[in-house]
Amino acid sequence: MPRNKISDIVEGRILQLLRWGYSQSLIVNILKLDGIHVSQPTVSNVKQKIGRQRNSESKIKIFRKKPSQTPSIIKKVIEKIDVKEPPTQRAIAKDLHISQSTVSNIIKNSGFTLRKKQKVQKLTSSNVMKRGQRSFKLYRRLARGRYKNFIPTDETWFYLDETSGRRKVCYIKKTDPDYDRMIIQQNTSRPKGFMVWGGVSSQGKTTLRFVTPGTKVNSNYYINNVLKPFLTKDVPRLFRKGKKLKWIFHQDSAPSHTAKETIKFLEQNKIHYITPQEWMPASPDAAPMDYSIWGHLKQQLNKTRIDSIEELKKKILYEWRKMNETRRYFSTPCIQSSTQIIDDSDKLFSMAPRFQKVVRTTRRDDTEISRCIKYSMFGFNILFWILGFMITAIGIYAWIEKDTFDNFGRLTMRGTLFFDPALVFVLVGVFMFCIGFAGCVGSLRENTCLLLFFSFALAIIFFAQLAFGTLVFIYREKVKNEGEKQLMIMIESYRDDPDLQNMIDWIQRDWLHCCGVNNYRNWESNIYFNCSSKIVGSVEACGVPASCCRAEYFHNNKQCGYGTLESSAGTHMIYTDGCLPKASQWFERHILPVAIVVVVLAVLQILGICFAQNLRNDILAQKAKWIWHAHPMMNYYRHQ
């Protein structure tokens, strides 16, 4: 049962009644009449509570077993965090014998917020404009895996005071005027340090080159002490001749890099390099050395305190060597950084967090387009394409040869259209041509739309064949009757279409050695071979086509079929069996080869669909990267 605290009004009413001398039970009854339900112990508690308050100097104190957030503890916590370099919460908790969570709660309740001190990049309107002009061009050069050929290089300063192991956090109050700004670290004047040059690529990293303090890094120094050793030692090691990689030198637009002498040296040595016109200043995504590698290295150095320049050099070399295991991420032209960028109007907008996390990543990105599948698809489909083209050409030629206008006229004639072999050739050829074109060009040009069409068309053909086969099996009697009817139409049209005639002749004479649909007498249905044609003086009346003649008679007498339909005539010179039963027998005899052909066709179709989908998925995966690389400005402008 929930217990609600009695209100101050009820408490005041009880107190008033007690002062007037009413007993506790009477007070309960009086309050009941007023609609207030309290128990007698409650009245007793009020009486005792007031008594305690009178006896104590202050209000009722709340005693807890282990009060942690006491004023003194809170004060101590605030004293510890409200300094330039506060200790960790864990250390504070250990010191004050409270938990880290309690420290966190005290900090939060006291109105403090944690801020990480970071250096920030200043992005001028000029930088913004250059990004807009140059980003697309640069990212096009980096796209489709070409970034693997790049060697981004850069110099940076390492200072002793950056390696003191100091924490880069501070606590700030909402009332602080700098609350909405990042805390910008200021370098101390004339710190002890030196400059280091280095570079990374998908093939590995260069040797670090230390610049002697006090040396002037001009074009001469850059060529002799950096570029020449790089060309003679690093490049042969990283890009061996067998790899055939056209490596591209990636450097920023420092004065020594863009000097005429340096450019001349690069061109004389036929080095492909990023020109000053392509370089995007202050762009974390375009300068992995500046915003990722050096940052990572400095982060590692900052963890320990280093007291001398020599020690710093050793530590840098040690950390540089350790970066071997994460070599792959060097090849990705994007960085992990929480860099903030300030534009001219001092507005803050975040950019870098949108970039991929690559530092310390262990997951490998091995996705690429399979060349084997791509060129297999291309090779197979180009044959299919050429074959389709040839079949179409033959069909069109045959169709035109017959009589174009007559053919167009016959398009409207029901029942004979699909028995035109030329037209069948054209339709099949066009279909093969389209599918072959889609598969061939789609795989070669990595066009996902064409590949989708290709796989979709193949899938439709496959399922249509499957459905056709199933229906034929289920309705085999009906199909047989319908086939018989259509074949009879073909026989009736024998003299109307030369191609149809050639086809029927080939079936009867060369393939099945048959005559008519069910038997040779089916030819009576053709007007030219029907006995009634005798009236008009047709020589073929009461005969069968010459293709019905047995081979031994056909060579000697092309008219061996004449008169064979007459009742008195002999049939020993012609085939008397119909083509339909003969065809049935042929399939029964060749069931194994037919089945093999069907299975091979089905497998080829399924493989075609799988290959096309696989290739399409690979392309989409690569495109996702390409789109990301090609439009880094999308994220950038979104924050303006």
Next chain:
DNA sequence: TCTACACCTATGACTTGATA
């Protein structure tokens, strides 16, 4: 019958270890 007290439960403030 009245009162004080023990005991029980609900509630809320607080602490703490685990974990993201």
Next chain:
DNA sequence: TATCAAGTCATAGGTGTAGA
């Protein structure tokens, strides 16, 4: 380092009961 869930503890209010 922040946050969550579970546990701890004090307080308020209800119930039952012993004692005056």
